[in-house]
Amino acid sequence: MGDRPTIFALSSAPGRAAIAVVRVSGTRAGAVIDQMAPPRPIDRMSGVRRIRHPESGETLDQGVIIWLAGPKTDTSEDIAEFHVHGGTAIVRSVLSAIGSLPGCRLAEPGEFTRRAFENGKIDLAQAEARADLVDAETEAQRRQALRQMSGALSSLYDGWRSQLIEASSLVETAIDFSDELDVANVALDRSHELARNLRAAIAAHFEDGNRGEILREGFRVVLAGAPNVGKSSLLNALARRDAAIVSEEEGTTRDVIEVRLDLEGLPVVISDTAGIRDAQEGSVEREGVRRTLASARDAEFVIWLSDATVPEVKPPGEIADRGEGVLHVANKIDLLNASKTCCNGLAISAKTGAGIDGLSGRLASLARERIGDVEAPPITRARHRENLSTCLASLDTFLSSVPGEIELRAEDLRRATYALGRITGRVDVEDLLGQVFSRFCIGK
Ligand SMILES: Nc1nc2c(ncn2[C@@H]2O[C@H](COP(=O)(O)OP(=O)(O)OP(=O)(O)O)[C@@H](O)[C@H]2O)c(=O)[nH]1
Ligand SMILES: [Mg+2]
The missing domain is CATH 1.20.120.430 (tRNA modification GTPase MnmE domain 2)
Incomplete structure (x- = not known):
């Protein structure tokens, strides 16, 4: 392991920020501090240092240096951390200065974690979990x-x-x-x-029942229905933002639009789709309908939306056949006469927000049922x-x-x-x- 290159990379998110963290791992990590920001702090301690280019001696920034001697580190190797001001030019100059030192090269994606695996610090499932933790949204x-x-x-x-x-x-x-x-x-x-x-x-x-995969990728819900019933409006109401275009024109949505939501701590992916109707063979709309049916097939759950002010349009066979996996919801109840009662299933108004919280809660409990008790590792x-x-x-x-x-x-x-x-x-x-x-x- 001794002749392995020392790797380094920007470990915080790229772009402007108050602080950026550059991490160095490998046998030369200590030497990098000695040459760019001496003196090296005591093991597991930090120190404020002037950071200089190792050849020109030019000051690049002033920052906090942390020194962690291996093997009790994340990668099992010696680690140096440079906490610098998070400007893009500063980060670039620090990275290029470290790269000019012998035996040091930029890390490839995932290489710090790979070293942790190769050095026996973690196993493969734990390495994957590290990536999942960084990606976790709920x-x-x-x-x-x-x-x-x-x-x-x-x-x-x-x-x-x-x-x-x-x-x-x-x-x-x-x-x-x-x-x-x-x-x-x-x-x-x-x-x-x-x-x-x-x-x-x-x-x-x-x-x-694939609960682990659903937890990781999200409980997939497809909004389907005839054109103009308010699917895109409902998506926006659930997401609380204008994610999809809404218009009174029929056939506005052509492509599937996905929004990831955090419903009561659970990941739910809602897809808005093209309205289903008999479209002309070979038309863009026909392709939209094909995509709607395909995403409904892959989804854990379908909401069949209808317009409460007009006679209900029945879902096509492949959606109706889902049985428990489809929920009928009537929209636009704000347009109904107060005296007129409507609809067998859930009734909402995407415009006024009536019934939206109830629908969100219903989706969250469906997701919880499918994902189940996450105490046992899925x-x-x-x-x-x-x-x-x-x-x-x-x-x-x-x-x-x-x-x-x-x-x-x-x-x-x-x-x-x-x-x-x-x-x-x-x-x-x-x-x-x-x-x-x-x-x-x-x-x-
Ligand atoms: N009054 C009222 N109008 C609504 C409601 N929901 C949607 N609309 C209106 O209905 C029209 C169609 O809404 P969209 O959300 O674009 O409907 P869609 O189902 O996505 O339509 P397509 O994408 O064309 O299939 C728009 O003019 C909306 O403003 C509602 O709850 N009440
Ligand atoms: Mg739409």
Whole structure:
């Protein structure tokens, strides 16, 4: 690791700001402070220093320098932080000055976290959680990312993985003792029992209605309805801003417009769509309708909006067939006579705001139902789901095996272990070998 370049980058957001933070990680981090802003502060302390160009000696800025000696750091390497004034010219000059020093280069995207992973500080699932934490927009997402970062998901998978390794070593024992049938059978029965229990636990985790992915990406709600019923107006009312164009012209919205909302701490993505009607073949509007139906298919929930002042237009079959997954809402109730009652479902006015809070609350509770209790770590990424699915398939093959094929079936367990290991990034065979060899007697 000693000859690895030292990496540096602007770690705060780009653009003008009061303060910008430039982080340096690697063996030369201390030397960067020594050459640009001496003297180096005591480990884990900060100091105000004049920051100079290492060659010309020109003063670039005055700032706070923090020195963190490895390995007890984020990356496990030595880290220096330059807290400078957040002007673009200052940041550029500090970055270029550090870049002029030998052994230092700009970090690639995610490279600090990659080093933390490569140095064994965090595993892959924790690295992904770090990215999720930075991207978190709502409370529920923040809590989930923080839990995953602290290793909740990793310890679940690592726990399963060590049980799989135990099942594997029992199968190895059965193979080794194939001429002593009673020993072999006991080991084999025990490995089957372990695999059966594991399969049930993994399957329960796997069949969670995608709640983790929904939490990470948002509960998707599509606003659909005939043209001019007020879909774009409703989107704006829910978002409390003018996100979509509203006009009395029919067919105003052509493309799908998405707005991300934080409803009671849960991420909800609302899509405004083109009004559904029979449009001319090949027309732009026809394409709009196709997109509306496609996004309704991918959504967790559809709001079928209608105009309370005209006879209700029925939704097309593919939306009506969603059953519980569609909510009928009547809009423009402000235009109705006070004496006239209307509508079976929810009634609102996007214009006056009547019923909008009720509708928001309804969407939040639907999202909460789907995302559910986030205490148990959910699957948040397709990558995890794929590996879990491989793991389950391999366990199934193992469990359906006949005794004669035991050598082949040992391979199924290895494949299952490997799939789980890929989620957290542990793919070595060391621990399997450890388990296998620990059963040998001393001196063998
Ligand atoms: N009085 C009243 N007018 C409304 C209400 N909601 C929308 N409108 C009006 O209805 C017209 C159509 O509204 P839009 O929000 O553009 O309707 P849309 O469903 O998005 O229409 P398309 O995109 O063309 O399919 C506009 O003139 C709005 O001002 C409401 O609650 N009350
Ligand atoms: Mg519209």
